[in-house]
Amino acid sequence: MTLRKGEKMTISIQEHMAIDVCPGPIKPIKQISDYFPRFPRGLPAAVGRSGSALRPAVSQPSSVSPAEGPREDDEDVDQLFGAYGTTPAEQPAKSQAPEEVVDPEGYESDDCTALGTLDFSLLYDQENNALHCTINKAKGLKPMDHNGLADPYVKLHLLPGASKANKLRTKTLRNTLNPTWNETLTYYGITDEDMIRKTLRISVCDEDKFRHNEFIGETRIPLKKLKPNQTKNFSICLEKQLPIDKTEDKSLEERGRILISLKYSAQKQGLQVGIIRCAHLAAMDANGYSDPYVKIYLKPDEDKKSKHKTAVKKKTLNPEFNEEFFYEIKHGDLAKKTLEVTVWDYDIGKSNDFIGGVVLGINAKGERLKHWFDCLKNKDKKIERWHTLTNELPGAVLSD
Numbered sequence: 001m002t003l004r005k006g007e008k009m010t011i012s013i014q015e016h017m018a019i020d021v022c023p024g025p026i027k028p029i030k031q032i033s034d035y036f037p038r039f040p041r042g043l044p045a046a047v048g049r050s051g052s053a054l055r056p057a058v059s060q061p062s063s064v065s066p067a068e069g070p071r072e073d074d075e076d077v078d079q080l081f082g083a084y085g086t087t088p089a090e091q092p093a094k095s096q097a098p099e100e101v102v103d104p105e106g107y108e109s110d111d112c113t114a115l116g117t118l119d120f121s122l123l124y125d126q127e128n129n130a131l132h133c134t135i136n137k138a139k140g141l142k143p144m145d146h147n148g149l150a151d152p153y154v155k156l157h158l159l160p161g162a163s164k165a166n167k168l169r170t171k172t173l174r175n176t177l178n179p180t181w182n183e184t185l186t187y188y189g190i191t192d193e194d195m196i197r198k199t200l201r202i203s204v205c206d207e208d209k210f211r212h213n214e215f216i217g218e219t220r221i222p223l224k225k226l227k228p229n230q231t232k233n234f235s236i237c238l239e240k241q242l243p244i245d246k247t248e249d250k251s252l253e254e255r256g257r258i259l260i261s262l263k264y265s266a267q268k269q270g271l272q273v274g275i276i277r278c279a280h281l282a283a284m285d286a287n288g289y290s291d292p293y294v295k296i297y298l299k300p301d302e303d304k305k306s307k308h309k310t311a312v313k314k315k316t317l318n319p320e321f322n323e324e325f326f327y328e329i330k331h332g333d334l335a336k337k338t339l340e341v342t343v344w345d346y347d348i349g350k351s352n353d354f355i356g357g358v359v360l361g362i363n364a365k366g367e368r369l370k371h372w373f374d375c376l377k378n379k380d381k382k383i384e385r386w387h388t389l390t391n392e393l394p395g396a397v398l399s400d
Helices: 013-021 045-049 051-057 072-083 192-197 331-336 366-377
Strands: 117-125 130-139 152-159 180-188 199-206 214-222 232-237 254-265 270-279 292-299 320-328 338-345 353-361 383-390
Touching: 117 199, 117 214, 130 152, 130 199, 152 180, 180 270, 214 232, 254 338, 254 353, 254 366, 270 292, 270 338, 270 383, 292 320, 331 366, 353 366, 366 383
Parallel strands: none
Antiparallel strands: 117 130, 117 232, 130 180, 152 199, 199 214, 254 270, 254 383, 270 320, 292 338, 338 353, 353 383
């Protein structure tokens, strides 16, 4: 631009702004890789594969000659590390395995370490019809709280038929991902039939005081894997929540278990019936429990005098009664009789609710028939058996 004599140089506002903003020559924009002089955990595979895009921006190290013929991926790696000032001696050996990188989304993956592992043992006490579940410890649980920890506890269910009645749980341990419980939880009334068809569901959850408790992981053990009277130890990776099969036949829905003792006394000439305890009863009240009691009849009951009742046990699904009742009857007449046992939920001011029942007698089947037969066959011997309560009881009067 040529200026005449006495003429002042004028600059437009656009030129003025350009001068202030860009006082010097425009430099090339730096690549993002220029801000990272080296990779702290080794070169990711993705960079190695895309290294050809960076090849024009870096000079090939003179130490690598074309005659040596390195593979393309190796050449890219050498170029990148050379550009960042790393000498060959500092480069990691090519045969060395890359350091494991924690996947930030790992907790949602199917990796067994994502949710943690659980150590426990199971023992089926065949003589006492009990399943002992010892929960030892967990390791590496998934963090559930904002502090990066959890408040874990373990709960157990028997499938099919999971309900509050057959749920057991450990205590809650605070602020830990590696809890140690060493607690033994026991299911009573477990029969050999249960051991064939039932599955134990073990869930680890995080307790939350202000919200719903959160599920961490679970595992399921078919009870047929256990041998009677032998402890089996498990160390299992927790899995995501699995769906519960709801297609099971509920025509005779289980409503709990009852432990009954029978003894025919030759000296007293009568039948002694013991109502010992119930387990895993169905919940009938709004609070998730029942107020159970037991009624028994020896039928046919022409004189309407065979009815006996236990005391009511408040707010429980696993009541202990330990009550005995006596029927004076000749031994020969027992073969014609049927013992009807029903369990009820006591309610104030309205009709009591039927929970479940069982019938023992010569017309019964399976364990119910065997129990009755063993009683008739073995005088003066008390025989205890667990029986399953069902929601249907032939010939029962469903009102109290």
